[in-house]
Amino acid sequence: MKNYFKRPKFLQWxxxxxxxxxxxxxxxxxxxxxxxxxxxxxxxxxxxxxAANPGQIRTWMTFRxxxxxxHLPADYLKDALDVADARYPNLSISSLAKSxxxxxxxxxxxxxxxxxxxxxxx
Amino acid sequence: MNIxxxxxxxxxxxxxxxxIFIITFLGAFALPLPSGSMLLAASAFxxxxxxxxxxxxxxxxxxxxxxxxxxxxxxxxxGLRVLNKIGLGSFFRKERLDAARQKLHDHPIxxxxxxxxxxxxxxxxxxxxGMTRLSYSRYLIFESLGELxxxxxxxxxxxxFGNNWxxxxxxxxxxxxxxxxxxxxxxxILRMFSKKT
Numbered sequence: 001m002k003n004y005f006k007r008p009k010f011l012q013w014x015x016x017x018x019x020x021x022x023x024x025x026x027x028x029x030x031x032x033x034x035x036x037x038x039x040x041x042x043x044x045x046x047x048x049x050x051a052a053n054p055g056q057i058r059t060w061m062t063f064r065x066x067x068x069x070x071h072l073p074a075d076y077l078k079d080a081l082d083v084a085d086a087r088y089p090n091l092s093i094s095s096l097a098k099s100x101x102x103x104x105x106x107x108x109x110x111x112x113x114x115x116x117x118x119x120x121x122x
Numbered sequence: 123m124n125i126x127x128x129x130x131x132x133x134x135x136x137x138x139x140x141x142i143f144i145i146t147f148l149g150a151f152a153l154p155l156p157s158g159s160m161l162l163a164a165s166a167f168x169x170x171x172x173x174x175x176x177x178x179x180x181x182x183x184x185x186x187x188x189x190x191x192x193x194x195x196x197x198x199x200x201g202l203r204v205l206n207k208i209g210l211g212s213f214f215r216k217e218r219l220d221a222a223r224q225k226l227h228d229h230p231i232x233x234x235x236x237x238x239x240x241x242x243x244x245x246x247x248x249x250x251x252g253m254t255r256l257s258y259s260r261y262l263i264f265e266s267l268g269e270l271x272x273x274x275x276x277x278x279x280x281x282x283f284g285n286n287w288x289x290x291x292x293x294x295x296x297x298x299x300x301x302x303x304x305x306x307x308x309x310x311i312l313r314m315f316s317k318k319t
Contacts, residue, residue, distance in 0.1 A: 012314055019307045026303060030296040037289055056285065060128040062135040069170050069285075092132040 054115040059097070059104040063089035070115050080114040081107065127156045131163055139177055143185040150189025150269075154242045157186070158276045165280025166287035179277045186238075186269040190248055194261060197252030223254035229309075230264040236305050238268030239298070 057066060063077050067089060078088050085091055085099050093111060097104040133141040142164055149157035161182045168175035226233050226247075237247040251261045283290045 016307075016310065016314070019303065019310060023300070023303050023307060026296055026300045030293060030300060033293050033296065037293070053285075056288075058128075060131045060135075062132065065135045065167070065172055068172055090136050092135070094128075094132070 054112045054119065057093075057108065057112050057115065059094040059108050060092055062092045066111065066115070070119070072115065072118060076118060077111060077114060080117075081110055124156055124159065127159050127163075130155065130160050134160060134164055134167070135172070138173060139181045142178060142181045143188075146182050146185025147189040147192075149241050150186045150244060150248075151193050152245050157182075157241060158239075158272060161273060161276040162280040162283075162287055162290060165277040166284055169281055169284045175277070175281065179273060182277065183269060183273045186273060187266065190238075190244070190265050190269065191262075193245055193248035194252040194258075194265075197249045198255055201249070201253045219254045222250060223256050226251055226254060226256050227260065230260060232305060232309055234261060234264040235268040235271075236301075238265070238272045239301060 054070070063083075066072065066077065067074060074089065077083070081096070083091070083096060085096060087095070093107050094104045097107045100107070130141075130145055133145070142160070145155055145160050146157045149155035161178070164173060164178045164182070165175060167173045168178050233247055234251065237243045248265075279290050280287050
């Protein structure tokens with residue numbers, strides 16, 4: 001019995017089996033997560049795309065980008081947030097917060113509210 | 123989100139393709155930047171109409187290739203000279219370099235190709251390849267294939283997820299484990315069967 005377990009052939013096959021089992025486990029979890037995201041609608045199907053959600057706005061986004069994604073008029077957010085910075089719209093929310101010496105999350109919330117406000121009117 | 127990634131994304135939105143090239147170049151050359159995640163986001167921006175998808179792909183690939191090759195050639199041309207000047211040249215004796223070169227030469231997929239997926243390891247492999255004077259053609263083939271695979275993977279993920287590219291990070295952990303496990307398994311099987319023959 002001892003000699004059997006010491007044979008390299010047996011150990012090699014055991015390691016191989018464990019590797020394949022681990023791989024199958026990883027594949028299974030990956031497939032489960034993938035299908036979960038697909039069912040929840042987080043993936044594009046063909047040419048369909050989920051409409052951008054104002055809740056997805058982040059502080060690293062620039063106003064030019066936000067205007068494009070949410071189809072906003074060029075100066076809408078400039079007026080809504082009272083932006084005096086000449087870099088607008090090539091200016092991120094966090095950069096605006098730095099220049100105005102305020103908290104980035106405050107500007108983020110104001111931006112989200114402004115976008116939601118316009119979307120509700122349209 | 124990654125604390126390094128957020129400012130990089132702002133640069134991409136402001137400076138577009140120039141930022142993509144510089145970030146991928148620096149990530150491949152020396153710095154552990156999340157260039158894969160950046161390409162994922164840039165592809166999503168392209169899907170939304172902010173950038174051009176094929177330009178993102180081409181510039182991302184060009185930046186990665188340029189960074190890798192710059193690292194390889196810099197070390198190959200000046201590496202040993204610099205080490206000798208600072209007194210570390212004796213550590214890198216010819217026998218050690220030859221042995222390391224042979225390992226890289228014999229296992230290019232495990233070393234050069236697979237390291238393209240790990241931004242922390244890739245520059246080290248470039249340095250090792252240059253220092254050991256690994257054949258440039260062999261290095262270039264596996265490095266190019268690796269970068270092409272990596273860039274295609276992240277750009278495709280950005281294309282598929284579009285607006286919701288951040289949710290891809292939920293899957294990326296498992297995908298990385300899968301890639302590493304597959305490579306290890308393939309190598310192990312090859313060794314088993316080559317020993318038998």
